Amino acid sequence: AQTVTQSQPEMSVQEAETVTLSCTYDTSESNYYLFWYKQPPSRQMILVIRQEAYKQQNATENRFSVNFQKAAKSFSLKISDSQLGDTAMYFCAFMKPFLIQGAQKLVFGQGTRLTINP
């Protein structure tokens, strides 16, 4: 079974700073997807970024980028020029592709609560 671990329960940075959230995972699969989801105080789950394991290039979405280290099973999220609206719980998640046998679901880490201070 796959597991996802986020070792930082809480983080806090000043507005405009850069912050990196850590995530490690455990799997025996070679092909899979990794995600970061954001859950602001509204409790809506919002997809931030997606990475495909067979792609060596790190995904980027505007101020959000990842550092994907497949051999180390590490998937960190970097937020540049942080904004007050980035304050949220951030979840790292793992998923096997649909065509692979077995349960196809998102496995979530426990989350990191990020606070951006003015």
Added chain:
Amino acid sequence: DSGVTQTPKHLITATGQRVTLRCSPRSGDLSVYWYQQSLDQGLQFLIQYYNGEERAKGNILERFSAQQFPDLHSELNLSSLELGDSALYFCASSVSGPNEKLFFGSGTQLSVL
């Protein structure tokens, strides 16, 4: 707006009762997932349907059941409710293929009193 619609947004009921949560996936998405988010258990996968068929089952209690209808909307039925069932219940949908990703609805907050 993710395109996934969940109703109702809030539900308050008593122990022992039965409730139904409804989810309409994004247009074109064949997979529907149900997740439970509670303070002490985090985000727990309950069940997945694909094009009307159950595809994967997670930590779903026997008191809970779900189905996906021909129009692809899904319902999660919770019966014999207990205080511990109070949680935020999410529905998510996805399209299978090279661009697989889950989009979540805004959730149904269930309070069992």
